Amino acid sequence: MSGVLAWANSELEHVGRIASIKDKAIQYAYAVSTVNGMMHLRNALVELVNDKAYEWKREELLRTHDQVVRVIKHLMKEYKIDFNTIKRVNVSGLLKNTSYLKNNKTMKKR
Numbered sequence: 131m132s133g134v135l136a137w138a139n140s141e142l143e144h145v146g147r148i149a150s151i152k153d154k155a156i157q158y159a160y161a162v163s164t165v166n167g168m169m170h171l172r173n174a175l176v177e178l179v180n181d182k183a184y185e186w187k188r189e190e191l192l193r194t195h196d197q198v199v200r201v202i203k204h205l206m207k208e209y210k211i212d213f214n215t216i217k218r219v220n221v222s223g224l225l226k227n228t229s230y231l232k233n234n235k236t237m238k239k240r
Contacts (some may be wrong), residue, residue, distance in 0.1 A: 161209040
């Protein structure tokens, strides 16, 4: 669990770095890579939230999950990342449930 939370901090740090890049093509590629990584992170957070062994950290995990989803949506909007681009990057098929990108629900509301 602590590894996933550290991963979340690392991914969230990338957002500031993306904005600091001057070259738009590199900025876009970095944003796509970050979104892809954050979608995998989101899946890991969902697993932990649903795991009874981590119930004592559920609040923090939910808060981190919601923050990650908000950042994913922001990056996709800000850098005009088409969802099909993410699908092409996701050749392994690990990102199965992506419905959270199409609505405003957070895990707390589900």
